[in-house]
Amino acid sequence: MSSKKELFKYILSRLALFPIMLWIISSLVFILLRVAPGDPVDAILGTRANELARESLRIKLGLDKPLINQYIEYLNQLIHGNLGISLNTQEPVKIIISKALPASLELAIFSILIASIVGYLIGFLGAIKPEGKIDFWGRIFGIGTYALPPFWAAMLIQIIFAVLLGWFPIGGRLPPGAIPPSPITGFLILDSILNKNIEIIFSAIKHLILPSITLGILLSGIFSRSLRLNLEEVLKKKYIEAAKSRGINDSRILVKHALPNTLLPILTITGLTVSSLIGGALLIEITFSWPGIALGLQEAINQRDYPVVQGIVVIISSLVVMVSVGIDIAIAYIDPRVSY
């Protein structure tokens, strides 16, 4: 069987597992939410409501039905692509997610971009001259950013650049009073470009800088260390020595021979980071009041808004699975030695 066929078979098997995995995840979330103490009725009415009021709301929200009936109804809705309606706001969960997810993705994309540029550049420069100054400070940077608590780093950056220096806004996606462009994609910068709203484009970018730099810098440490270590290992391989003995210059060896062979682990790490960021970066979103999916999930959990929590988890899980399948395909495409 050819490797292409094998890969195709692998992809099919991963896709076939997708609904099973979603069923397991959604069932787990359903059960865990019901097992957890707390009640959406309490969150909506407060604890002082009388039994009659509580019971009528329970009936209205469908929480009076047996758990198994609620579960079957939930699965039935899920199969038909319906994520339900928020218990708290009566808004469709799809709408809530479509508002919050682009904000998280926008932040994730810019953060990964910053992390890749900064991290790989530092890692690469360090690997060119091992034990040099750049390598030494690069290592300190890598370990330091990895060890920094995200909320602390975010608050520090916020205090320095927003409060003390006043270079950037303190939080949010737009300045107070600004009217966002009519949503087309949900991505604020993209929508502003499509609406040709120059002022909002600049405002949106300005609001994105601090949270994305914070997140990007925090992630860049892992990127720089992984590139540095992998590159160091590759540079010790015999085929590199062979290339050197043939008189090929150092930069060509690095770019043409060493770098492509470090791509696999780098791609895996980048993929894992992207996957983790799809669900939002809660501490960054809270610190910068970024209205993303993680913040939405946290609020929904606090309010015991079951459909919103379930909907967000299902969507995030689906995206994570899709990204990881995509990474697998990319790895198989890049490295023909990989077999399935």
Place this chain on the structure above:
Amino acid sequence: MLKLNYIKNILKASSIILLVFQLSCVQYKKRENIIVASAGKIESLDPAQANTLRTLQILSALGDTLYKINNKGDLLPSLAKELPKVSENGLLIDIPLKENISFHDGSIFNAEAMAFSLNRFMKIGTLNYLLNDKIEDIEVKGEFLIRIKLKKPSSSLKSLLTSVNLTPVSPNSYSNYKDSFNNKSFIGTGPYFLESFNSSQQIIKPFNKYWGKKPLNKGIDFINYSNSSTLFGAIKTKEVDVLISNSIDDMQRLTLNNMVNKNQLKSGEGDPIEIGYITFKSNKLPLENKTIREALSYTIDRELISQQVSFGTREPLRSIVPPHLHNNEFSPWPKYNPNMARAILKKEGYCQTDILSIPLTFRSNVPADKLLALTWKDQIKRDLSDCIEITLNGIESTTVYKQLSEGAFEAVVLDWTGAYPDPEAYLTPLLSCNEIHKNTCIKGEAVFSGSFWGDNQVKELLDKSEKLEGESRLKNLIKVEQLAAEGSAYLPIWLVNPKAWSLKDISEPEFSSNGLIILKNLKRD
């Protein structure tokens, strides 16, 4: 030489980067609207669903209530033409309404509209039990006269009519929302109309046809940030004009107050409406023993706790009703006296060999509660370690509320804000009980508050107060509070004033008696 060039290049590059940053900074235009910031999203602007301070704050600007209560506690007509006329048997309340008032959609405000709004609230309102327990029916007696039929006499109903939740909405615009919430819009009679709404920002503009005193500003933008540090930073960097105190940490409160003292900010403060207290579960030993609860009420050093937790911004409290609501100083709970506590506990057999162990629960997501619990624990360790030991247990607030009525907590730190400025709005939710068995409340508010403390005399006095008015009603409620202090099922700790800070070019925020900022009085100086 090479090094010098290198440094020059770095400086050039840095200058270009800084320039780009500055160019990319869209200069803020001179703001027309006043930007008011607070924590917490607004998911719905339906008065039938509103239950957060932030939502009530906006609704108070978009709508009007039938009555208002002034700072002296007097009822004043707002949409009502005059004070309510109560029938001799106390079961009928006639309310004449003002004429020539229109809703934001142009329709006329009249008795039909008021009855529609009250009925709608009673049908779908999340807090509808507040009315449904009292009101039998609402009748339209004339174009501008409504009659409320009560199930039993209720003097507290008049105060309830000041609640922002009962602000009238236009029947025209809400015809499709008789049985459901209208989350994204609001059509009322208030000084402002809603220009735009999303969960993180709401913009309101002055309503030209408003019947009363017109707003002094050109509009208000409400924005929310998710944490105290961002809110604090937002006013410090002048990104917002007014900051509401509901979620500001005590340390940042102190800094803001210092900025006010240095004339860098202005501030306004309302009458205190939030109380912080500890509930003792009174239906299980050892706290079933009233004497032990009494001993505990001597153990708390409120002044120390107020200083340690809030730098003195939270006022020590020895009553469960904010004292100003009684029109005079009344603090029935005892002062801090560890020797007295030790003497009582010794009589009960503690302090020699036995140490009284109290598990104290606090809401882990409320920083002030955690600090209170830690400080009290350390204070007990310092003063009464031979008699009492406190163990701490932090639980997320949603779980605490759920398990409170299940009797899960021996002692728990909580807070309460009355729905309207009246002693009854504090006493009933903590003390009322429908079914009492041997000083244990089986059914009623005392169960929901987690104390399970029932007292027949309190029950009688609370029922009696519904039939009383004025000074005699207040005296009656003072008796209730005195009995509550003797029962020691609650331990009041502190009082929190609603506060707001504004930039120097904005007027000082003013508060209504229900703890909400009077937004129409805000103006740029």
